Amino acid sequence: MLGSPGIASSGVGVGVVGAGTGTGTGTGGGGGSGGWKEHLLDEVPVAAEDVGDAVTCLLHTILFTRAPGPVRPSEATCQAFPNITYALCAVGDVSRKVDQAVRSFEEAVAQLGGSLASAGSSYVLGGGSSVMTPYGQPASVHSIGGVGSSSSSNVRGANSGCIVVTFFERKVKKALFGLMSNEEKAVFEKWILPVTVTSSPAASQEERELCAGETEAALQNALLHILTAVQSIEHIPIAMYDFEIRTYNTLEEAQVGSSYGGGLGSASVRLMP
Known part of the structure; x- marks a missing residue:
């Protein structure tokens, strides 16, 4: 049972917030510090057919660990990545709304892909080392787009x-x-999930397997990041609070733009009444 905000699964160090976590003093919540925090996860590369599975895993993990009240855990396994399991935040119609947000993201990225194709533009994933840096260790500077x-x-x-x-x-x-x-x-916390969706139908079997391996490693890193970062609870308000999910086409828009400004795709998804 999840009895209070910020209680994550066991085995994660308490009070440790790794790289990719920022703080602010703008619009404060009701937490002890009166500020807000931003968590930036590492980029997750994923094949188009697996994007829903990967994003759903991350969204449910964030929502479960930040649930403002008791939540009965329900374990789920990624169909595309059977080695990865996560806790579903099975509260009310949260799962349905997460699915709606994932579909909106898929549609938005597909539309963006069409405009890039018409402009003759192409994006190449990486080209560097084949070893992913584990969460908590120094990594090369990266961004999306x-x-x-x-x-x-x-x-x-x-x-x-x-x-x-x-x-x-x-x-x-x-x-x-x-x-x-x-x-x-009054915003008190924001999570940014950068995702790169590979959509080339000409990719060879070897390339697809390489992408799947990268995705699994990236998801494991992201889950560790989430379970570590949620141990910081001083900014979490005591009163009930709400969630929204939005999609953006660049990291800059997600960080600099207003949390309630126009995002990529549909309007925000309310996860709590």
């Missing part, structure tokens, strides 16, 4: 995007002697 990447496959034809999970409180402020009220969203 072809500016530079830590991925190592030579599979051509890929589209990049980011899925952003935002946690926030709803705060009502009254004005005009209490006759009017405005609702504000």
